[in-house]
Amino acid sequence: MAIQWFPGHMHSARKKVAETMAKVDMVIEVVDARLPVSSCNPMINQLRRHRQxxxxxxxxxxxxxDPQLNQAWLAWFRKQPDTSAMLLGEESRSSAGSKIAEMCRQVVPHRTGAEKPIRALILGIPNVGKSTLMNALMKRRIANVADTPGVTKSQQRVELPDGTILYDTPGLLWPKLESELTGYRLALGGSIGRNAYDEVDVSWFAIQTLRERYPDALMQRYKLKDLDGEVEDVFNRIARQRGAVMSGGRIDEQKAAEIIITDFRNGNLGRLTLERPDEFTALPTFSMKLDDLPEVGAEEDED
Structure with a gap:
């Protein structure tokens, strides 16, 4: 089943992003370390390259x-054209402000001081932790944080203590997910609205993926001796192990699916990454007409 989700507010947000892109110096894109490429919005990449x-x-x-894959992904992103990258986790988020500011100065060294503050557009798909990051940068609550994608629906302008100007945007997907794998990974990670996918299907996808990549994590979490049989067999054994059973011994598929998906999202299965750098040669691309974008005006370079 192909998964698609592009609610109405994202269409208007995409137009606002295109307008703002013309007056900033750089783009900051937040991605999920567990699915780095799937959570990278190809529409953002096209828009920023259009504006250089x-x-x-x-x-x-x-x-x-996965700690080892974190480092591999850092090196992979740094090899992409016009792209810098940094790692961020909960342990480093409290001190993220100064590090991000320093990285921004390296990316756009011509923007310095109060007269020429760095202007950055911060973007990301839903539920990659962008709102949490914004609150950490400002050291106060300026953005709502929730596990439900699509909570933030409007753009806002904030100024960091060092004078850096950030334009914060709603979580933004792209109109059509070309890859079925991408859709399932985004659904598992919580970046797609709940009504757009079948949770049992996504939980089966999680079992199959983790059986191939992290079998020990799956067996340890659900106390399984092996992962033999079809995906459905493993799913049913997990359901019984976790008490997702209805009267008459029938499997409560919805409850079992929610358990597996929640365990992944909360990190209860351990430190896992669903993608490896050697599976991708470049950032994903997206075909989009750029005729309706605002013209680049002289005002964007005046200050």
Missing amino acids: RPSLVIINKTDMA
């Missing part, structure tokens, strides 16, 4: 991802 804006990729939630 460099990018700083913040690989967030590294404390929930």
Whole structure:
């Protein structure tokens, strides 16, 4: 089943992003370390390249991802054109402000001091931790934080203590997910609205993926001796192990699916990454007409 989700507010947000892109110096994109490429929005990449804006990729939630793959993904992103990257997890978020500011100065060294503050557009798909990061940067609550994607629906302008100006945007997906794998990974990670996918299907996808990549984590969490049989067999054994059983001994598929998905999202299965750098040669691309974008005006370079 192909998963698609592009609610109405994202269409208007995409237009606002295109307008703001013309007056900033750089883009900061936040991605999920557990699915770095799937959580990278190809529409953002196309828009910034159209405006020739460099990018700083913040690989967030590294404390929930495979430590070895964190470093591999950092090196991979740094090899992409006009792209810098840094790792960020809960343990480093409190001191993120100064580090991000320093990275931004390296990306756009011509913007310095109070007269020419760095202007950055911070972007990310839903539920990659962007709102939590914004609150940490400002050292106060300025953005709502929730596990439900699509909570933030409007753009806001904030100024960091060092004078850096950030334009914070709603979580933004792209109109069509070309890859079925991408859709399932985003659904498992919590970046897609709940009504857009079947939770049992996504939990089966999680079992199959983890059986291939992290079998020990799956067996330890659910106290399984092996992972033999079809995905459905493993799913049913997990359901019984966790008490997702209805009267008559029938499996409560909805409850079992919610348990598996929640365990992944909360890190109860351990530090896992669903993608490896050797599976990708470049950032994903997206075909989008750019005719309706605002013209680049002289005012964007006046200050």
